[in-house]
Amino acid sequence: xxxKLIEKIVKKNAPIVVGLDPMLDYVPEFILSEAFxxxxxxxxxxxxxxxxxxxxxxxxxxxxxxxxxxxIAMYEQFGVSGVSAFKKTVDYAHEKGLIVIGDVKRGDIGxxxxxxxxxxxxxxxxxxxxFSGFDEDFATVNPYLGTDxxxxxxxxxxxxxxxxxxxxxxxxxxxxxxxxxxxxxxxLYEIVAEKVNEWGSESMDGDYSNVGxxxxxTYPEMGKKLRELMPNIYILVPGxxxxxxxxxxxxxxxxxxxLGAVVNSSRGIIAAYKQEKxxxxxxxxxxxxxxxxxxxxIEDIDKG
Amino acid sequence: xxxKLIEKIVKKNAPIVVGLDPMLDYVPEFILSEAFxxxxxxxxxxxxxxxxxxxxxxxxxxxxxxxxxxxIAMYEQFGVSGVSAFKKTVDYAHEKGLIVIGDVKRGDIGxxxxxxxxxxxxxxxxxxxxFSGFDEDFATVNPYLGTDxxxxxxxxxxxxxxxxxxxxxxxxxxxxxxxxxxxxxxxLYEIVAEKVNEWGSESMDGDYSNVGxxxxxTYPEMGKKLRELMPNIYILVPGxxxxxxxxxxxxxxxxxxxLGAVVNSSRGIIAAYKQEKxxxxxxxxxxxxxxxxxxxxIEDIDKG
Numbered sequence: 001x002x003x004k005l006i007e008k009i010v011k012k013n014a015p016i017v018v019g020l021d022p023m024l025d026y027v028p029e030f031i032l033s034e035a036f037x038x039x040x041x042x043x044x045x046x047x048x049x050x051x052x053x054x055x056x057x058x059x060x061x062x063x064x065x066x067x068x069x070x071x072i073a074m075y076e077q078f079g080v081s082g083v084s085a086f087k088k089t090v091d092y093a094h095e096k097g098l099i100v101i102g103d104v105k106r107g108d109i110g111x112x113x114x115x116x117x118x119x120x121x122x123x124x125x126x127x128x129x130x131f132s133g134f135d136e137d138f139a140t141v142n143p144y145l146g147t148d149x150x151x152x153x154x155x156x157x158x159x160x161x162x163x164x165x166x167x168x169x170x171x172x173x174x175x176x177x178x179x180x181x182x183x184x185x186x187x188l189y190e191i192v193a194e195k196v197n198e199w200g201s202e203s204m205d206g207d208y209s210n211v212g213x214x215x216x217x218t219y220p221e222m223g224k225k226l227r228e229l230m231p232n233i234y235i236l237v238p239g240x241x242x243x244x245x246x247x248x249x250x251x252x253x254x255x256x257x258x259l260g261a262v263v264n265s266s267r268g269i270i271a272a273y274k275q276e277k278x279x280x281x282x283x284x285x286x287x288x289x290x291x292x293x294x295x296x297x298i299e300d301i302d303k304g
Numbered sequence: 305x306x307x308k309l310i311e312k313i314v315k316k317n318a319p320i321v322v323g324l325d326p327m328l329d330y331v332p333e334f335i336l337s338e339a340f341x342x343x344x345x346x347x348x349x350x351x352x353x354x355x356x357x358x359x360x361x362x363x364x365x366x367x368x369x370x371x372x373x374x375x376i377a378m379y380e381q382f383g384v385s386g387v388s389a390f391k392k393t394v395d396y397a398h399e400k401g402l403i404v405i406g407d408v409k410r411g412d413i414g415x416x417x418x419x420x421x422x423x424x425x426x427x428x429x430x431x432x433x434x435f436s437g438f439d440e441d442f443a444t445v446n447p448y449l450g451t452d453x454x455x456x457x458x459x460x461x462x463x464x465x466x467x468x469x470x471x472x473x474x475x476x477x478x479x480x481x482x483x484x485x486x487x488x489x490x491x492l493y494e495i496v497a498e499k500v501n502e503w504g505s506e507s508m509d510g511d512y513s514n515v516g517x518x519x520x521x522t523y524p525e526m527g528k529k530l531r532e533l534m535p536n537i538y539i540l541v542p543g544x545x546x547x548x549x550x551x552x553x554x555x556x557x558x559x560x561x562x563l564g565a566v567v568n569s570s571r572g573i574i575a576a577y578k579q580e581k582x583x584x585x586x587x588x589x590x591x592x593x594x595x596x597x598x599x600x601x602i603e604d605i606d607k608g
Binding site for chain 1: 325327328340345346347349350375377378380381382383384386387388391409410411412413414415416417419420422423424428430431433435436437438446447448449450451452453471474475476477478479480481482483485486487488492495496499
């Protein structure tokens with residue numbers, strides 16, 4: 001699957017991913033009213049609103065980008081109907097030819113990890129037929145439980161040509177509380193990175209592995225070091241834009257082949273119309289603001 | 305919320321929780337056929353089957369136990385309809401007066417973590433009304449992202465009287481890969497335990513905190529140490545039974561007040577009829593086998 005992502009990144013000359021993390025606050029009033037009228041001002045209505053919001057963002061940007069990254073928490077907050085909106089978003093992004101990175105940060109052990117892997121990336125056999133649950137292309141995975149939590153995902157990556165991104169160094173301020181602690185002179189995130197290399201070798205797909213990792217844009221020096229430590233591992237970089245990661249720092253995350261990283265922006269794209277810079281588009285043309293923000297982000301990273 | 309769990313544990317004299325981790329393999333043929341006939345041999349049919357299976361287990365055990373712990377991975381594998389079966393299970397357990405520990409192992413940052421906390425434990429305001437997503441009483445949470453990932457859960461615990469169990473030392477064989485690594489002479493799980501104490505102090509509810517932790521039954525010596533390190537923290541203990549944790553080791557996880565731990569068994573209870581010991585119940589009376597397995601587990605821990 002990583003080769004498919006790379007192909008799209010190269011074709012569109014855009015090593016970026018749009019994070020579909022819809023908050024109700026981001027959704028323009030006219031979409032909200034329509035959804036509440038159709039489904040009621042309740043969880044179903046809210047779910048309908050975020051799905052319609054996503055659809056417009058995808059329609060306005062899909063030709064420019066290789067992938068989207070829906071953050072499942074933003075859907076789970078609306079219960080079952082929210083999860084249904086997540087699934088509609090995954091399917092619609094696929095219809096539009098996009099790769100889907102499910103930002104689900106799952107992590108468990110053995111049969112439980114296998115269930116997550118099958119549900120999000122693989123499939124399940126019921127009697128003689130095969131069904132898929134959410135059918136994302138990649139999922140983000142938490143490493144705290146060790147190999148037992150990762151191996152079932154790698155098996156599914158190999159069986160179904162899918163991929164994962166394992167959390168190594170996250171973008172948040174407190175990520176250092178555990179991740180930066182020194183073990184034999186090396187921070188924990190480097191120990192995790194070594195394991196990611198090991199796991200990655202079990203699912204190579206061309207020059208890169210289907211096992212990628214997550215390293216936050218907010219720690220570019222660590223990004224540089226981790227880039228060197230994991231030469232065949234694609235880095236998903238959250239934290240660009242709204243969280244403080246700068247375009248000029250992004251070069252640290254790329255290999256000399258111009259590949260090796262894909263930078264995510266969520267709020268900066270999907271709520272672009274709320275920024276002063278894009279305010280002139282207004283709520284009615286919010287998706288055009290998102291499109292312009294995508295163009296600007298690609299340029300910003302390119303010149304970095 | 306921890307005081308409510310303790311009250312039920314004391315009343316029923318049962319420091320245990322039944323893990324509702326239904327695999328299709330566990331579900332008796334007669335339930336499967338009925339569900340497939342009703343909904344089709346597909347994801348909806350499988351979801352209906354695990355929900356009917358859960359319902360019978362709950363009906364047969366609810367008077368003996370304080371709580372159930374549905375493992376959401378086992379539901380997510382069936383996609384949206386599986387998640388709906390999870391919600392039905394949560395609601396039905398509540399109807400029967402049980403505490404529900406959502407084994408969701410979520411962990412993210414800031415607004416995303418808040419969305420998980422609101423979706424699983426809290427509620428969300430849509431226009432002027434308040435709705436809840438999944439409405440579990442406790443959720444399991446992954447600590448890898450640090451305080452940013454935990455704080456939003458603690459806020460919801462305080463606002464809505466709910467609780468969490470933070471992964472400290474998990475029951476799986478590879479849990480040591482990262483969790484046991486030494487930092488300033490102490491294993492990472494102890495560093496996490498220190499943080500759990502700190503987080504726990506922000507949500508006390510009687511002698512114990514609404515912030516609990518997870519320590520696997522398969523590491524009783526570490527359990528003993530962690531019990532001492534976190535005197536006010538309730539320990540959720542997975543790994544008893546099928547995974548190898550013994551009743552005689554369980555004393556390590558309890559405080560001298562007889563409280564402080566709640567031991568989970570999943571497969572050992574819900575698929576009891578598949579064990580030689582309970583085979584005489586047969587598939588048709590699988591739920592009675594589960595009831596007997598609960599009685600035996602309580603006795604096993606009690607005499608430990």
